[in-house]
Amino acid sequence: MQTTTTLSSFDDFLAAARAQPESQRLLFVFGVAELPQTHSPGQEKRFREGRGGALSPVMCVDKAITELADFSALAQESQSTGQPWDVVFAAALAGPSGREPSDAEVEQALRSMIGAVHRSAVERFIAFDRDGHALHFS
Structure with a gap:
């Protein structure tokens, strides 16, 4: 997916994917923040403050653009799995030759x-x- 727009929300992401001339498949990887097993006291402090840790993928799904109206639909579906998550990574995949x-x-x-x-x-x-x-992320 190519866009020159800054994406600041899930709605922006959906709009950009829908605006593409090629058919898009939306890809999502959900992750949970964890404190690494081998961590320093500073890393633990930052993690406790919500500023650190490592992200581990816990589930993934793909969706056709027509299958997803908005973020709340994705969030509700993810909640039905019972798997907690902290962040979802998203990408759009275009098929070759339209x-x-x-x-x-x-x-x-x-x-x-x-x-x-x-x-x-x-x-x-x-x-x-x-x-x-x-x-x-920085």
């Missing part, structure tokens, strides 16, 4: 996203908090 991405392409993209979250290499995704506000 067609929707195949199931295999979607699966590979989700695996790639999960690996990126494990490595903390999330700069190419947009991230949202539990209220649908865009997060910026």
Whole structure:
């Protein structure tokens, strides 16, 4: 997905995906903040203050744009799993030659996203908090 707009909310993300000329599949990886097993006292302090920790992927899903009206629909569906999460990473995947991405392409993209979250290499995704506000990592 290409856009020159700054995305500050989930609604912005959906609007940008819907505006693309190619058919898009929306990809989501949900993560939970955890304190690493081997951590320093400073890391623990920052984590307790809500400013640190490591993100671990806990679930993922893909959606057609038509399957998702807004963030609350995604949040409600995620709550039905019973799996807690702190952040959701999102991306849009376009299929080649104007067609929707195949199931295999979607699966590979989700695996790639999960690996990126494990490595903390999330700069190419947009991230949202539990209220649908865009997060910026530094």
